[in-house]
Amino acid sequence: MDALRQQVFDRQDYYWDPWDDDEGEGEGDEAKAWPSTFDQLWQDERVQEEGTHSILDMWRIVRPGEDPDHGTVQPVQPAEAHRVAGTDRLTRAHVPDIEPLADRRWFGRCAVLHDAHGRPEEIYFWGFSGD
Incomplete structure (x- = not known):
């Protein structure tokens, strides 16, 4: 980050x-x-x-189990990914499925996106900052 x-x-x-x-x-x-x-x-x-x-506007990534706060980014957890996208191996095609997970101002999310072979390819950041 x-x-x-x-x-x-x-x-x-x-x-x-x-x-x-x-x-x-x-x-x-x-x-x-x-x-x-x-x-x-x-x-x-x-x-x-x-x-x-x-x-x-984001200062740090929170750890699993830690409550996100103003200016933090929370990684998508495998169970969350599976619930909204049907898999825990997210790809660019799953971005529309996971984007609603960032639903508060001054708060971000991130997810590891994988290529067609299931290899990690990029870290995708999104969310809402600024007023």
Whole structure:
């Protein structure tokens, strides 16, 4: 997850409002530069209130049996996968089946997706962050 967060930050693939006030772009106004560090990003008041609408709003992955909380990602457990998708070897084809498992704001899910031979191929993250 840390590598994904860094990639999203480096690509600037997250919500960032470059204007200092709610009135937006105006004549003579200068846009704020994109943050160059995570600390700079999280010092922004609007980001603190509204989030980035990305994986950057998630801080850690919870362990099995641990209750998910604000800013956490919960892995799909085998029994959950089997209940909603009929298998615990999820593939890209199962994504529509598992997406409803992320049903709260400021909370994410992740699942290991497998290739056609049943080998782990990717970790899929999804959820809702930001207001």
